Structures are given as structure tokens and as C-alpha cells.
Amino acid sequence: MGNQSLSKLLELWEEHASKVSKQTEVTLSINDTDIIRLAALADVYKLPQNEIIATLIHEALNELEARMPYIPGKKVIRIEDGDEIFQDTGPMPEYLAAQKRYLAK
Template identity: 45%
Template sequence: MTSNLIKKMLDDWELRSNHVKEQVSTEVVLNKVDLIKIEALAETYELPASDLLANLIHTALLEVEEQMPYVAGDKVIRIEEGEPIYEDVGRTPEYMAAKARLEKK
């Protein structure tokens, strides 16, 4: 009988290994008050401040993407369930194009 604990550990290692491959280092300039908050959170949760900061940035970026407003233009780009869907003339298409271009680098 195989141990589920060993399988879980191996799965965790695989996830961590894949995650580490995607990490890059960059310099971030922070306000002193924000740095104190990050260090306090890191101490409280017994995590490296760099991991905590990376997680905060990741979560904030997901929220920003979700909250980017759709701005309906005049041009109909398709019909869904009989309703016209208008092109987005807001910042989302520009952002998505820049993101796709940078991901190809």
C-alpha cells in the first residue's frame, strides 16, 4: 500500500519546482511604512519577506486584471445569444496586447 503522504510530498515538490523556474528577481522601491508592514507580516506568518511580497504583488495584479473596466465602443464585434457585443475601447485591449507581446520575449 502506497503512502498518500509521500505522494502529497512529491506533488508539493513538483509544484514548488515549477514555481521556482518561473521566478525572476527585480528591485522594488517601497515606502518605509509599507516595508515595515511587509516585515511585520513576514514575522507574524514566519515567511520570508520576499515570498510574502511576491504573493502580495501577484494577488494585487490578479485583482487589477479582474477590475479593469470594459468600455463599450460603437463597433459590434460579434453577436452572442442574439445580443450585440461591442468592442472594448478601454485600456483592457491595450493591456492584453502588451502582456502577450512581453510574454513572447
């Protein structure tokens, strides 16, 4: 095992430790069919079921945020490259405000 291999291993461990330290355990109810699907994924990819669940939730939330509709209001909030940018009246501003409230707790 060369220095690069050990460095890469340490890097992977640090990344894993960082992810784990930012996790909170929760209890949730899941449909029986979904439990089977999760167990099958865990079996195929040789990963713990809780890691599969956490990754799926994380990716689903990222995609959901990306798909939240921007609904332009009437108020111009800034000018970018000569274009007027209107205040978002969709769900995103309220969602971001709720995140800030939870972060402050």
C-alpha cells in the first residue's frame, strides 16, 4: 500500500466522519412495499439500510428544491445584466425562511 493509497483512505474516512457527525437519527413509518425495496437496495449495494434511506432523502430534497417553481411577483428586487429580477412569490422564500428559523433553534 503506497502513500497515495493511505492518503486516499484517510480522505475517505474523514469525509465519512464529517457526514456522520452532521446526522441526526429519526424514527419514521414506511410502507411495507418500500421496506422491501430498501432492503433489496441495501442487499444489492452492500450498504446499511439507514445509509440508503438517508441518501435517498437527501437526493430527493435536493431535487425538490431545484424544482420549486419561481413565481415572479410585481416588485423588482434587483437588476442583473440589465434584466429586472422580480421578487419570488412562489413557495421558495417561505421555505428558505422556515429553514432559517429551524437553524436558529
